[in-house]
Amino acid sequence: MSEDDGALLAAAERGDQGAWDTLVDRYNALLWSVARGYRLGTVDGGDAVQNTWLRLVENLDQIAEPHRLGSWLATTVRRECLQLLRRASREQPAPTFEWLEKLPNGEAPLDAALLLDERDGALWRALASLSERCQRLLRVLMASPPPSYVDVAAALDMPIGSIGSTRQRCLDRLRKVASVDELLTDRAPVREDP
Amino acid sequence: MNQDDRLMDRLRTIAAALDGPPELVGESARAALSTRRLDGELAELVLDTPADTAAVRSDERIRLLAFHAITASLEFQVHQIGARVRIRGLVTGASGEVVVETARQQRSGRIDAGGWFTIDGLSHGLIRLRVRADDGTTVTTRWISV
Numbered sequence: 001m002s003e004d005d006g007a008l009l010a011a012a013e014r015g016d017q018g019a020w021d022t023l024v025d026r027y028n029a030l031l032w033s034v035a036r037g038y039r040l041g042t043v044d045g046g047d048a049v050q051n052t053w054l055r056l057v058e059n060l061d062q063i064a065e066p067h068r069l070g071s072w073l074a075t076t077v078r079r080e081c082l083q084l085l086r087r088a089s090r091e092q093p094a095p096t097f098e099w100l101e102k103l104p105n106g107e108a109p110l111d112a113a114l115l116l117d118e119r120d121g122a123l124w125r126a127l128a129s130l131s132e133r134c135q136r137l138l139r140v141l142m143a144s145p146p147p148s149y150v151d152v153a154a155a156l157d158m159p160i161g162s163i164g165s166t167r168q169r170c171l172d173r174l175r176k177v178a179s180v181d182e183l184l185t186d187r188a189p190v191r192e193d194p
Numbered sequence: 195m196n197q198d199d200r201l202m203d204r205l206r207t208i209a210a211a212l213d214g215p216p217e218l219v220g221e222s223a224r225a226a227l228s229t230r231r232l233d234g235e236l237a238e239l240v241l242d243t244p245a246d247t248a249a250v251r252s253d254e255r256i257r258l259l260a261f262h263a264i265t266a267s268l269e270f271q272v273h274q275i276g277a278r279v280r281i282r283g284l285v286t287g288a289s290g291e292v293v294v295e296t297a298r299q300q301r302s303g304r305i306d307a308g309g310w311f312t313i314d315g316l317s318h319g320l321i322r323l324r325v326r327a328d329d330g331t332t333v334t335t336r337w338i339s340v
Contacts, residue, residue, distance in 0.1 A: 012227060020227040028223050032215035046219045050297050051320045053226040054337055060230065083339055087318065099213045120208045127205075141202060142209035171198050 006066030013060040024053070026145070027070060031077045033143035034155045036099045037136040038081040044088065048080040070148060074155035097135060100128045126178030134170035141167060222297070229295070234324070234332030237261035237268060242338075245271065257340075263333040266325050268292075272340050279316040279340050281323075284309045288327035295322050302326075316340070 003022065011019030031052055035045035055076055056063075063072060127135060140147065140155050153160040195203075241260035253276045260269040270283025281294060285305050292311045293302040296319055303313045305325075321340055325333045 015227075015230070017224075017227060021224050024220065024223045028215050028220055029210075032219060033209070036213060042216060046216065046222070047297070047319060049215065049219050050222045050226065051337070051339070053223045054229055054297060054320055057226050057230045058337055080339075099209075120204070123204065124208050124212065138202075138205060139209070142206045144206055144210050144214075146202075146206065167202075168198060171201055174201070 004067065005069040009060060009063060009066050009069060023069070027073050029145075030070070030140070030143040030147045030151065030155070031073060033140050033147075034074060034077045035081055036097075037139040037156070038078070038085060039097050040081055040084060041098045044084045048077055048084055051080045052077040068150070070151035071154035074147075074151045075157075078155055078157060097128065099139065100124070100135070123174075123178050126174055129177050130170060130173055133166070134173060137163070137166055138170055138174075231324075231332075231334050234334050235263045235265060237263040237266075237333050237335050239336060239338075241269075259338065261323075261333075261335045265331050266327065266333045268323060268325060268333070268335065270323070274318075274340065277317060278314075279318060279321075280312070280314045281316065281321075282310070282312045285311065285325055288325050288329075288331070288333070290325065290327040290329075293324045293326060295324065296320065 003019075005023070005026075008019040008023050012023060028049065031049045032045065035048045038048075040048055052073055056073065063069060065072075127138065130138070137152070137156060137158075140152050147155070149160050149163045152158075152163055158166075238261060239259070240262050241258060243258050245256035245258050255274040257272045257274075258269070259272065261267065266285060266287035268283055268285055270281050273280045273282065283292070285292065286309055289305055289309075291302050291304050292313065293300055294313050294316060296316065301313050301315065303311045305311045318340060320337045322337045323335045327333075
């Protein structure tokens with residue numbers, strides 16, 4: 001069992017960099033996923049995540065429920081995202097889901113190509129045809145390690161009870177669009193070619 | 195593991211490969227602990243209000259903020275013109291300098307004889323102000339978003 005958030009927070013408050021790094025490793029991908037889910041680009045997304053960590057540092061001794069740190073962070077990053085989006089809407093046209101545009105013409109970036117195959121590319125591109133609500137929810141759920149539904153609810157300001165059913169509907173839709181079942185079953189154990 | 199979980203796992207693997215947090219975002223997050231201030235006094239926000247902007251340009255915004263601490267108080271205007279941010283304010287109870295910290299940099303300005311200071315060349319984002327008094331005391335504000 002890994003060290004709990006409360007113990008890590010207390011250690012970080014005493015200046016323990018190792019404890020802080022563990023918290024960053026635990027939640028940074030979630031914060032990034034939330035920023036991406038809200039359509040922030042690389043620069044604004046990075047700012048939203050960094051602002052969230054700075055606010056945590058400032059409030060290290062004031063987190064009322066340390067065991068709910070994930071939700072606190074998810075709520076904070078959502079507010080940061082919405083604030084950046086409000087500013088962006090005053091200054092420029094609405095942002096796009098930049099994270100889904102990383103595979104133009106089905107070409108995976110070089111480093112990603114090592115890990116991914118064509119079917120993954122097709123799956124990723126199929127996400128773009130889902131509703132905004134589905135794209136956002138799925139992108140947050142894609143965080144590593146997988147976020148708890150409590151944290152996801154905080155990140156998206158949605159009732160925790162609706163996450164499971166919404167996820168199911170969104171994945172069903174994705175399956176239809178991408179013929180995912182085919183994509184997944186084709187992946188099965190590597191066969192020797194005759 | 196059911197079908198949905200398997201599909202979600204696959205998406206998670208793809209996202210980690212294609213769209214994980216950039217290295218710099220992780221580095222900045224780890225470095226954030228160093229922004230913790232143990233010295234000095236934390237000033238309390240007592241006013242945060244948009245100023246009357248009827249007479250200014252459409253992309254110009256002015257916001258008034260005030261922070262109070264036991265040793266010193268700060269009142270300042272955050273003046274935004276497009277992407278540029280300028281701060282002009284008044285310190286009472288301390289002489290010395292005002293440092294504006296952002297997530298990436300610091301800028302400082304002397305407090306003049308009348309208590310005024312100006313710091314220009316800032317950009318949007320989180321900032322906090324610190325009064326570094328000549329007698330060695332410091333007063334820091336909370337992070338504010340400009």
